[in-house]
Amino acid sequence: MREHGKAEHANDPVPAPKIIEEPELDASLFRRKLMTWYRSHARELPWRGVNDPYRTWVSEVMLQQTRVAAVIEHYERFLQRFPSMLALALAPEPEVLAAWSGLGYYRRARMLHRAAKFVTSELGGVLPDTSTALRTLPGIGEYTAAAIASIAFGESIAVVDGNVERVLLRLTGLPEENSATARAFVREQAAMLVPRRRVAPQHNAAGDHNQAMMELGATICLPRSPLCLHCPVYSMCKTRGEHLTQPRVVQRSQPAAYLLSLRKSGTATEVLLEQRDAKASLMAGMYELPPLPQDALEGREPILRLRHSITNTNYYVQVFAARGPQDRGLRKAVPAAKADLHWTRTSKLNSVPLTGLARKVLQRLDVMAVQPLQMPDESIAESSQARF
DNA sequence: AACCCGTGGAA
DNA sequence: TTTCCAAGGGT
Numbered sequence: 001m002r003e004h005g006k007a008e009h010a011n012d013p014v015p016a017p018k019i020i021e022e023p024e025l026d027a028s029l030f031r032r033k034l035m036t037w038y039r040s041h042a043r044e045l046p047w048r049g050v051n052d053p054y055r056t057w058v059s060e061v062m063l064q065q066t067r068v069a070a071v072i073e074h075y076e077r078f079l080q081r082f083p084s085m086l087a088l089a090l091a092p093e094p095e096v097l098a099a100w101s102g103l104g105y106y107r108r109a110r111m112l113h114r115a116a117k118f119v120t121s122e123l124g125g126v127l128p129d130t131s132t133a134l135r136t137l138p139g140i141g142e143y144t145a146a147a148i149a150s151i152a153f154g155e156s157i158a159v160v161d162g163n164v165e166r167v168l169l170r171l172t173g174l175p176e177e178n179s180a181t182a183r184a185f186v187r188e189q190a191a192m193l194v195p196r197r198r199v200a201p202q203h204n205a206a207g208d209h210n211q212a213m214m215e216l217g218a219t220i221c222l223p224r225s226p227l228c229l230h231c232p233v234y235s236m237c238k239t240r241g242e243h244l245t246q247p248r249v250v251q252r253s254q255p256a257a258y259l260l261s262l263r264k265s266g267t268a269t270e271v272l273l274e275q276r277d278a279k280a281s282l283m284a285g286m287y288e289l290p291p292l293p294q295d296a297l298e299g300r301e302p303i304l305r306l307r308h309s310i311t312n313t314n315y316y317v318q319v320f321a322a323r324g325p326q327d328r329g330l331r332k333a334v335p336a337a338k339a340d341l342h343w344t345r346t347s348k349l350n351s352v353p354l355t356g357l358a359r360k361v362l363q364r365l366d367v368m369a370v371q372p373l374q375m376p377d378e379s380i381a382e383s384s385q386a387r388f
Numbered sequence: 389a390a391c392c393c394g395t396g397g398a399a
Numbered sequence: 400t401t402t403c404c405a406a407g408g409g410t
Contacts, residue, residue, distance in 0.1 A: 065393090066407095105407085140408085141408045180389090282393070282394085307396085309396065355394090
């Protein structure tokens with residue numbers, strides 16, 4: 001079970017799950033209320049109403065543990081770069097990672113790529129159309145299989161993500177609990193609510209219902225301060241927005257420092273990057289600015305400070321510039337092996353698998369242009385030449 | 389089953 | 400400043 005909830009309840013004892021003796025949810029009434037609300041309140045999202053299962057798949061993988069706003073920033077650009085299953089399958093992995101840069105959980109991109117290659121070579125390039133078959137592909141777990149099967153293919157199967165779980169726990173009054181039985185209960189409730197079959201061939205009831213459940217959790221039944229007065233199923237809800245939650249992991253803070261070193265190569269500008277170890281657990285093989293030890297920083301002023309969070313750690317990052325050939329001090333302080341350091345043309349940074357932090361720093365310092373989304377009519381987007 | 393994997397907006 | 404946690408999956 002994902003962790004989310006209310007701090008004020010974090011230390012309360014979690015009572016044992018009680019057997020539900022109360023009358024069950026009226027599934028039919030619930031569905032009607034939910035869908036009436038959804039039809040007038042659904043957000044317009046780039047992956048809504050698409051007919052291409054490949055696109056649905058990409059959106060669902062991007063959305064795993066990732067906010068809608070973050071996905072919106074990458075979805076269209078990723079699909080412009082890899083418009084089809086085949087295009088993705090034929091691409092080199094670093095290109096895929098480069099397009100994924102900033103989204104995090106880079107294993108998702110690697111698995112998506114691997115699955116695309118498998119579907120292309122073994123399944124004739126056709127994505128399986130059942131949740132059971134989808135489930136066997138790398139990067140497609142229980143949630144994603146059900147999401148693609150219901151949304152893209154109309155299969156009657158319920159999704160259970162963090163939103164659906166929270167909605168159902170509040171609706172039924174079951175406390176958040178990290179146990180197989182609690183999870184099974186939630187899955188049961190979700191399955192009970194999903195429409196059994198298509199009303200009409202064109203109308204995807206299960207897919208719409210699943211998206212409506214998630215939409216309700218994402219926009220009304222919020223983790224903190226739920227908007228119960230706007231909830232379409234308020235009258236059917238046991239808790240009206242309160243439910244016990246599990247304690248959270250404590251956050252940590254840590255300083256970090258990186259080197260920005262630029263040089264000219266003819267008319268081009270190059271930036272010094274370091275490739276992370278291929279066996280690193282975190283962002284293996286990706287590129288970042290060379291990290292600097294804290295003791296190399298005395299008496300120097302950073303050209304940029306920012307916060308960067310990774311899992312449970314807030315990094316307070318400082319970036320230091322090596323200005324010109326005379327400043328060898330900082331360069332000498334880089335502990336990396338020479339083999340891991342690479343002078344990279346700033347004009348090519350968009351196809352380098354940068355870590356999210358490296359990308360953020362390089363863009364903020366105008367070393368790397370923020371690539372504009374190419375519009376259908378536009379002949380050629382402005383070149384991404386850096387200003388240095 | 390418990391743990392690991394990224395990120396950043398919002399409060 | 401620190402905390403919270405998002406359309407999870409793999410091991």
